[in-house]
Amino acid sequence: MSPSHQPGHRALAALRSALAAASEREDLRVLAVPVELDAHPERRELVERALDADSSSTISDHEASSAAGVFILLTGLSGSGKSTIARALREELIIRGNSVTLLDGDQVRRELSAGLGFSPEDRDTNVRRIGWVGAEIAAHGGAVVACPIAPYDATRKAVRQMVEHAGARMVLVHVATALAECERRDRKGLYAKARAGELPDFTGISAPYEAPEDADLVIDTSEVAVADAVARIITELDR
Numbered sequence: 612m613s614p615s616h617q618p619g620h621r622a623l624a625a626l627r628s629a630l631a632a633a634s635e636r637e638d639l640r641v642l643a644v645p646v647e648l649d650a651h652p653e654r655r656e657l658v659e660r661a662l663d664a665d666s667s668s669t670i671s672d673h674e675a676s677s678a679a680g681v682f683i684l685l686t687g688l689s690g691s692g693k694s695t696i697a698r699a700l701r702e703e704l705i706i707r708g709n710s711v712t713l714l715d716g717d718q719v720r721r722e723l724s725a726g727l728g729f730s731p732e733d734r735d736t737n738v739r740r741i742g743w744v745g746a747e748i749a750a751h752g753g754a755v756v757a758c759p760i761a762p763y764d765a766t767r768k769a770v771r772q773m774v775e776h777a778g779a780r781m782v783l784v785h786v787a788t789a790l791a792e793c794e795r796r797d798r799k800g801l802y803a804k805a806r807a808g809e810l811p812d813f814t815g816i817s818a819p820y821e822a823p824e825d826a827d828l829v830i831d832t833s834e835v836a837v838a839d840a841v842a843r844i845i846t847e848l849d850r
Contacts, residue, residue, distance in 0.1 A: 687786030690793035692832030742770030749779035
């Protein structure tokens with residue numbers, strides 16, 4: 612496999628590895644034939660006979676990228692329950708034998724995106740960084756759970772493109788808990804500060820949240836328990 616996460620590069624790298632191995636062994640000969648053989652058994656037989664080959668194998672982009680993982684992006688307002696679901700989902704995926712990376716919004720802000728503010732441009736940069744890191748991990752077979760607010764539709768779509776371009780799968784979960792409920796919880800007192808004008812550009816109050824229309828799942832934690840939310844996501848992953 613190539614270190615690159617481009618699926619086409621993986622197939623090419625596998626072929627190059629086979630050719631390199633053959634160059635080191637006098638008893639082994641490898642020839643690359645750029646034709647579709649799996650759908651035409653008779654063509655495979657003709658090619659093997661023409662090349663005097665004992666056997667042949669097919670390398671495809673699909674097979675080369677089959678080890679790619681999944682990026683699960685939970686988006687929603689502050690206090691919607693994203694982090695709670697994300698942590699429980701990570702534990703369930705670990706139990707199921709997955710290698711899991713949790714990209715929590717607050718932690719990413721402290722480490723990966725230290726220095727960024729909450730302007731539209733900085734929010735976009737923060738989520739794109741999460742998307743890039745997640746795509747790299749998922750491309751090599753890992754499961755990634757990320758739970759930033761991710762308020763902008765265009766940015767979420769850009770992340771999906773990164774992940775799918777890497778040959779991995781993205782599952783977008785809209786944690787659609789209503790603003791009133793999120794504000795009622797207000798565990799960190801952020802909504803109160805935003806209402807008082809102490810926190811400018813606060814999503815849902817003084818900055819917009821663009822609800823996704825392309826979500827794979829929509830979950831309202833005022834109606835769905837955490838365990839049930841995790842079960843729904845697992846069911847979606849198993850599709």
